Amino acid sequence: MQVKLIHLFPDLLNLSGDRGNITVLKKRCRLRGISLEVVPLTLEDSISLADADMIYLGNGSEKDYPRIVTKLKEAEAELLAFRERGGVLLAVGNSYPMLGTSFPITTEEHPGIGLMDIKTLPSDTRLTGNASVNTPFGVLVGFENHTGITHLGASVTPLGTMLSGFGNNGSDRTEGAIYKNIFGTYLTGPLLPNNPELSDLLLEKAIRQKANHFEGLSPLPSDMENLAKGYLLNYDHRTHKR
């Protein structure tokens, strides 16, 4: 089995140990005899998604997003085709609001790449800290650090419901967004090392979209992950203590 992952702009989108997410996907594939080909692309490369199964967009500095959006807009048709055929995309941190119709760059509204119906507004408060989210595929943990306030349109499902932390907007207790196989979340940490359920869900979806009869991934032990996750689940946000 072969899976191809396009890692977009790792030279810019690397604020939150993002290469950790790639490392996790690689190792979880390797342990199951699946070969994961990772193709890093820079702003200078042309974006070809013809045989791509997955795309990863890491967390970046606000100042770089105008250039990134311009570049992705050039590949708009390819990205939409990728989404429609069930390609899997994960965007974390500041790259998540960029997936929507509009998002703020240093308080100014900027058009997004329109892969899902979400809209993000600027705010004065930084929503930051450890967070945990209840989702249909398990409890996810991570670290959030954003000023954007995101609201989801009717066609989009939230990733889950906050157990602790702020989430999309600090008010409706939702976190992240899913539309088809496009996943966006404010959670970094990095996200995947502590959340093997999500890593495996993404990998399964990436394989299924090209191999219908795929019987599913073989399980891997997750004791270490559960212990690490336990720390954040028992974390007291007021005292910074467990």
Added chain:
Amino acid sequence: MKRLRLSLSILICKTLILIGKLLGKKGSSAPGKFALKICPDAMRLLSQNVSYEIICVLGTNGKTTTNNMIASLLERNKTRVICNRVGANMLDGVATAFISSTNLFGTKKADYAVLEIDEASAKLVFDHITPDIIVVTNLFRDQMDRYGEIEQTLAQLKLAIDKAPGALLCLNADDPMSSYFTKATNNRTVTFGVSEQVAKLLSETPEGRNCPLCSQPLTYAFYHYNQLGDYACSHCDFIRPQPDYYAEEIVCEPKISFRLNGKQLIETDIFGFYNIYNMLAAISVYELLEPNTQNYTELFGSYTPQTARMESFSFQKPVVLNLAKNPAGFNQAISTILSDPRKKAVVIGINDMPSDGCDISWLYDVDFEALTDCTAYGAAGKRCHDMALRLYYADVCDTPQVNADPVPLALQFLETDCQVVYVLVNYTLIFSAKDSLQKAEKAFQKSQKHKKKGETSCK
């Protein structure tokens, strides 16, 4: 009236320092906080007692080392130096340093003040004191959730430096984020750097690889680690300045020696490539005050590193404790460990208290992948399980030993087939780790003595 308030604040601050000492406290910011409440002018008034320069050391890594190197160079000439040696480097800590070195009337003279200052606090501190020399060691990614992105750090420092337009800046020429201030301010500057390619180091964290003036990528003739090297902007005229103080003929195996400005060969007992920058920074300040100093080998020979910078403890084998608190620091520590030919075991301790940074995602920016072939791996600290997972995903160890306290792991690892145990921990773990290692060391020495006695009486 002002003097009375000052004396009162000094009295209270000194009392608090004394109480803190009796309670065995290491930090020293609370007394300064009270002093500034009582007499908001305290630092301004006390800084007038400094006869010569006020030197402030800023930067992500190497602040404490550089600061203490400068202070120890100056103190050799029997000068009186005010220094926040323990590293309390926010406003209150700097106030404590001033008060603890004055008399009750606040009139005691000093020759110099040498102060390390937290990057984010500098703009507050410079409302109270006006530095004559500002050193910027380097600007790396650190504690993201506190400082925001590196651009924000640059903006904060700019605000601070703008409050001291007369200060001379000593900048790291090899760091584009530091040398940016040669362009971004009108201050006079001197720079220092390493002017040759040194043996290949670990792969890098690319943050800061873009031009701080125009955001376009920087190209490198060579680089040392992180964004440090010989760079030029691909777009504008931003380029590494020719350093005023430069090192060549570098040797670090792991003790450092280098030639300064093509003349003097400096040989030290100090470990770690990054310390060349700390020494160059100290030299560039000292040369301003004592030009053409010839005996740096001797001067640095009397410098003792502060707590837990590759500090060795003696057991049947040595345990080496080192502070590392961000990717740049960790990668440098790992390089230093790899340059040690002995068989080693390692313990990595990670806490996530507010002064460590609650976001530990940077663990994945550290090249733990390079740390292969150790006899044992330990993960410690409040985030021990995250650290264990990091080592697992680095493919260096499938099942690291886990313990919230790094010291029991280190002592346990002495029993493995290693010749040295390295313990790398971040900020809030360092003091407790040092304390328990010292205690364990004493107990070990005592047991050795008993053993020896036992042996002789048997004969």
